[in-house]
Amino acid sequence: MxxxxxxxxxxxxxxxxxxxxxxxxxxxxxxxxxxxxxxxxxxxxxxxxxxxxxxxxxxxxxxxxxxxxxxxxxxxxxxxxxxxxxxxxxxxxxxxxxxxxxxxxxxxxxxxxxxxxxxxxxxxxxxxxxxxxxxxxxxxxxxxxxxxxxxxVMSTGHHAAVSAGVEPGATCAVVGDGAVGLCGVLAARRLGAERIIAMGHHEDRLAIAEEFGATDLVTARGDEAVEEVTEMTGGGVNHVIEAVGAESSMNTAFGVARPGGTVGYVGVPAGVEEAEFLGAAFGDNIALRGGVAxxxxxxxxxxxxxxxxxxxxxxxxxxxxxxxxxxxxxxxxxxxxxxxxxxxxxx
CATH class of the missing domain: 3.90.180.10 (Medium-chain alcohol dehydrogenases, catalytic domain)
Structure with a gap:
């Protein structure tokens, strides 16, 4: 063969x-x-x-x-x-x-x-x-x-949304505009999220995110992205889907999470060394759930x-x-x- x-x-x-x-x-x-x-x-x-x-x-x-x-x-x-x-x-x-x-x-x-x-x-x-x-x-x-x-990818995006605790009426953020992140948007909509903030850097991919149900698009990176989401939501979101696996994306995910919130992570870890996000997780009692779907x-x-x-x-x-x-x-x-x-x- x-x-x-x-x-x-x-x-x-x-x-x-x-x-x-x-x-x-x-x-x-x-x-x-x-x-x-x-x-x-x-x-x-x-x-x-x-x-x-x-x-x-x-x-x-x-x-x-x-x-x-x-x-x-x-x-x-x-x-x-x-x-x-x-x-x-x-x-x-x-x-x-x-x-x-x-x-x-x-x-x-x-x-x-x-x-x-x-x-x-x-x-x-x-x-x-x-x-x-x-x-x-x-x-x-x-x-x-x-x-x-x-x-x-669809089942993985669903696992991220379930792990993040997305529920009817929820506001959530999706970090990453690859296939898993896009499917995370679709999964969040399926689970009844009312507001879905898609965070990415590619217009064509974010257009698919809108098709899948994203209500807001954030194209900024790093601290600027965190500030934008924090401002538009009045302090962050309770449910975050992390669909990249890089140290920077994990830091962003925890940066936009509201105190007491949950990050559902499914991005395959790569280059996560200093783990700055653990400080935010500890300080604000943010739960980290997920893993390989x-x-x-x-x-x-x-x-x-x-x-x-x-x-x-x-x-x-x-x-x-x-x-x-x-x-x-x-x-x-x-x-x-x-x-x-x-x-x-x-x-």
């Missing part, structure tokens, strides 16, 4: 690799039809985090089940499935608590599982991981495009809204490529020419 692999910073290649096969009774092999490039992929692409060379890449596959092991009971060949970015068993202590990303038997889409940006993936513990799309929607391309963000805990709830037409995160995809175009997709996101790249695969 063909799959994208990492060969060093800025170097993604589509190559022939072994097709994954059923090895255990709980396995499933999925033919990937849709996947995506994630903002978190840019950390290794830019050389800011270490990664084995070469190694498969991608963690947002959607496709059709091709083969299942003898113990798989919830799926059969031909089923259309969504795959959360983390593989989980669905049975351990943490999965039962809804913390699927802390699964005692967790795995990833890399290594022998094929990587999410390729023609096939193997899913260990398929019953605990894969989510079936109802048959009546399985071939509706418009619906599938709207479902794909649930594998990561347990997508599997949310995906069915969010899928129901997509299928009934009340939730549509598809506008985060601003560029579409085929499998050969994956390297181009990485470059486009790295250069901020795309918010998120959809990959359509004809395996």
């Amino acid at each position: 063909r799959a994208a692999r990492y060969h060093g910073p800025g170097d993604i290649r589509v190559e022939e690799v072994p097709k994954p096969e059923i090895e255990a009774p709980g396995d499933a092999v999925v033919r990937v039809t849709h996947t995506a490039v994630c903002g978190s992929d840019l950390w290794f692409y830019r050389g800011e985090t270490d990664r084995e060379v070469p190694s498969p890449v991608g963690h947002e596959p959607m496709g059709v089940v091709e083969e299942v092991g003898d113990d798989v009971v919830s799926l059969e060949p031909g089923d259309r499935v969504l795959a959360p970015f983390a593989i989980s068993c669905g049975e351990c202590e943490f999965c039962r608590k809804g913390l699927h990303t802390s699964c005692a038997n967790r795995s990833s889409w890399g290594g022998d599982n094929g990587g999410g940006q390729g023609e096939y993936v193997k899913c260990p513990t398929a019953d605990g991981t894969l989510v079936k799309v109802p048959d009546r929607h399985a071939d509706d391309e418009e619906t599938l495009r709207s479902l794909l963000p649930l594998t990561d 347990p997508v599997r805990a949310y995906i069915e709830e969010l899928m129901a809204d997509v299928l009934q037409g009340t939730l549509d995160p598809a506008p985060v995809f601003t560029k579409t490529v085929d499998l050969d175009g994956v390297p181009e997709g990485y470059a486009a996101m790295d250069e901020r020419e795309a918010v998120k790249v959809l990959v359509e695969i004809d395996a």
Whole structure:
């Protein structure tokens, strides 16, 4: 099969690799039809985090089940499935608590599982991981495009909003205008927020934020941004979504939080060293909740809204490529020419 692999910073290649096969009774092999490039992929692409060379890449596959092991009971060949970015068993202590990303038997889409940006993936513990799309929607391309963000960014934005305690009538701020931040805006609106302040620096992305329900836009940076939000809200907001993971964005998030407020953070941490924000957290009793999103805990709830037409995160995809175009997709996101790249695969 063909799959994208990492060969060093800025170097993604589509190559022939072994097709994954059923090895255990709980396995499933999925033919990937849709996947995506994630903002978190840019950390290794830019050389800011270490990664084995070469190694498969991608963690947002959607496709059709091709083969299942003898113990798989919830799926059969031909089923259309969504795959959360983390593989989980669905049975351990943490999965039962809804913390699927802390699964005692967790795995990833890399290594022998094929990587999410390729023609096939193997899913260990398929019953605990894969989510079936109802048959009546399985071939509706418009619906599938709207479902794909649930594998990561939409569910992650939802996790941030839930962690921040967003509720009907609330005022919240969203720090970051990448795909996760935009989905955080959409999630906050879904949860009933009355005022949503989107904080970012790119006009095209903030236009999507408005489409998703942002009522206010703040384009300033650092202290100036904090002052603007504090002034417009009369002292800050009770609910903050942090969707970047940088030290500066964390400082901004805590800077705009009202005393007694909550920051829901889902940005993958990078360069957080001095942790200035901890002083604000301690001094103003601001709670910090969140972390890596347990997508599997949310995906069915969010899928129901997509299928009934009340939730549509598809506008985060601003560029579409085929499998050969994956390297181009990485470059486009790295250069901020795309918010998120959809990959359509004809395996």
